[in-house]
Amino acid sequence: MQRREFILASAAVAATTLLPQTPAWARERKVRLGMIGTGMRGQVLLKELLRRDDVEVVALCDIEPIMLKRGMDMAAKAGKSAPKAYGQDGDVHAYRRLLSQRGLDGVIIATPWEWHAPMAIEAMQAKVAVGCEVVAGITLQDHWDVLNTQLRTGTPYMLLENVCYRRDVMAALQMVRAGLFGELVHLQGGYQHDLRAVKFNSGDSAQPYGSGVEFGAKGWSEARWRTEHSVERNGELYPSHGIGPCAMYTGINRGNRFTHINSFASKARGLHEYTVAKSGGTSHPSTQVKFRLGDIVTTTLACENGETILLQHDTSLPRPYSLGFRVQGTHGLWMDLNQSIHIEGRSPPHKWEPFQGYQDEFDHPLWKKYEKDAAGAGHGGMDYFVIHAFVEAVKAEAPMPIDIFDAVTWSALTPLSEQSIAEGFKTLEFPDFTKGLWQSRKPIFAFDAKY
Numbered sequence: 001m002q003r004r005e006f007i008l009a010s011a012a013v014a015a016t017t018l019l020p021q022t023p024a025w026a027r028e029r030k031v032r033l034g035m036i037g038t039g040m041r042g043q044v045l046l047k048e049l050l051r052r053d054d055v056e057v058v059a060l061c062d063i064e065p066i067m068l069k070r071g072m073d074m075a076a077k078a079g080k081s082a083p084k085a086y087g088q089d090g091d092v093h094a095y096r097r098l099l100s101q102r103g104l105d106g107v108i109i110a111t112p113w114e115w116h117a118p119m120a121i122e123a124m125q126a127k128v129a130v131g132c133e134v135v136a137g138i139t140l141q142d143h144w145d146v147l148n149t150q151l152r153t154g155t156p157y158m159l160l161e162n163v164c165y166r167r168d169v170m171a172a173l174q175m176v177r178a179g180l181f182g183e184l185v186h187l188q189g190g191y192q193h194d195l196r197a198v199k200f201n202s203g204d205s206a207q208p209y210g211s212g213v214e215f216g217a218k219g220w221s222e223a224r225w226r227t228e229h230s231v232e233r234n235g236e237l238y239p240s241h242g243i244g245p246c247a248m249y250t251g252i253n254r255g256n257r258f259t260h261i262n263s264f265a266s267k268a269r270g271l272h273e274y275t276v277a278k279s280g281g282t283s284h285p286s287t288q289v290k291f292r293l294g295d296i297v298t299t300t301l302a303c304e305n306g307e308t309i310l311l312q313h314d315t316s317l318p319r320p321y322s323l324g325f326r327v328q329g330t331h332g333l334w335m336d337l338n339q340s341i342h343i344e345g346r347s348p349p350h351k352w353e354p355f356q357g358y359q360d361e362f363d364h365p366l367w368k369k370y371e372k373d374a375a376g377a378g379h380g381g382m383d384y385f386v387i388h389a390f391v392e393a394v395k396a397e398a399p400m401p402i403d404i405f406d407a408v409t410w411s412a413l414t415p416l417s418e419q420s421i422a423e424g425f426k427t428l429e430f431p432d433f434t435k436g437l438w439q440s441r442k443p444i445f446a447f448d449a450k451y
């Protein structure tokens with residue numbers, strides 16, 4: 001067996017091994033990456049790739065010429081050699097030509113959700129390492145297919161879940177490990193982000209947010225595809241930003257697992273009201289659309305080790321952004337909404353303390369090390385870390401820090417929550433994607449990478 005083949009094959013089961021420090025032979029290595037989907041998110045990730053010396057962006061693919069050109073222009077402006085461009089002809093399968101480009105080490109997938117599973121599967125079959133934007137697939141079967149392809153091919157796969165790298169989220173992880181909260185009992189998180197101005201616009205590429213009430217073919221960027229999911233589906237549609245950190249804190253797939261799930265959905269009012277108010281009446285076709293997605297979808301998970309986790313998806317009503325984290329154990333709790341913490345024996349009795357002092361004390365070593373590099377990167381720096389982790393793992397041919405089991409477990413919450421709601425808010429058993437491996441896998445995550 002070639003060295004590379006051996007490492008790739010073992011990567012499928014090597015999720016139980018410790019992430020190594022980048023070995024000397026990999027440190028000088030450059031990786032050749034492609035990107036499928038150079039839309040609004042793709043461009044943020046592309047910026048991170050282009051400012052690295054250890055990455056050559058050799059291929060870009062997008063079926064929307066304006067987005068593709070933006071990506072190509074970014075590469076030119078960064079003074080890099082021109083990547084090969086695919087998709088100008090509008091061929092939705094142009095990415096297949098990208099995947100067959102010689103010498104490609106990996107690909108970033110930043111396309112609409114429905115494309116993630118087929119593109120990732122074909123990339124893994126082509127032995128091209130995958131960094132996939134959230135989510136991993138649409139249906140439960142998609143998640144099994146992505147998982148089985150990864151296990152069969154051994155091609156590395158990472159879900160690019162950036163919130164796991166947020167500074168306060170990582171500091172809270174250090175606190176969990178230091179036992180500050182005692183034994184964990186209950187956690188909360190979610191995706192609480194007013195997306196009304198993202199789900200609708202005028203279709204003008206210069207005004208992607210809130211410029212009108214068009215969606216679908218007449219919309220631009222996410223309004224072109226994401227809104228349709230609010231029309232057709234009712235469930236926890238965007239789980240990983242909330243569940244990723246909670247799963248890391250509780251060691252899901254590494255000594256713990258989700259056993260049960262149920263979801264409740266409220267009535268759907270926000271998107272309709274928004275289109276009526278924005279268009280000034282009920283004559284625009286968007287105001288006649290019936291949205292299935294409940295304005296607030298509340299999902300509860302039970303864990304093997306006795307914790308409960310509550311997630312809320314809240315994207316159609318006016319509200320400031322908050323992921324609503326709460327980490328609570330036998331000794332105290334942290335809530336991110338007002339950045340407050342209470343630790344018994346350390347905080348004044350029955351009083352909140354500001355989180356900042358704790359964040360400084362428990363700042364994660366990765367943040368201390370790379371704070372300067374992360375400055376200016378998307379989402380307060382966390383986009384630097386998620387790209388960094390992917391690139392370093394590809395370079396070192398090491399297991400991915402957020403791996404295939406994490407990806408499918410976190411992302412499969414969506415079809416399971418849809419099923420629960422459709423079956424009258426039924427409590428369902430959560431599938432064990434690890435087939436029992438969760439019992440022996442070590443509690444090691446992204447955050448332990450020494451990179």
Ligand SMILES: NC(=O)c1ccc[n+]([C@@H]2O[C@H](COP(=O)([O-])OP(=O)(O)OC[C@H]3O[C@@H](n4cnc5c(N)ncnc54)[C@H](O)[C@@H]3O)[C@@H](O)[C@H]2O)c1
Binds near residue numbers: 038064222
């Ligand atoms: N992690 C985060 O913080 C974060 C933030 C925003 C978006 N996202 C995710 O990133 C992904 C992309 O979102 P976005 O905001 O960039 O949307 P977008 O609509 O701006 O970009 C998607 C791009 O994919 C292209 N595309 C569609 N089908 C294609 C195909 N078959 N082949 C090639 N290109 C194709 C579109 O033309 C578009 O340019 C989504 O999965 C979204 O959930 C993640």
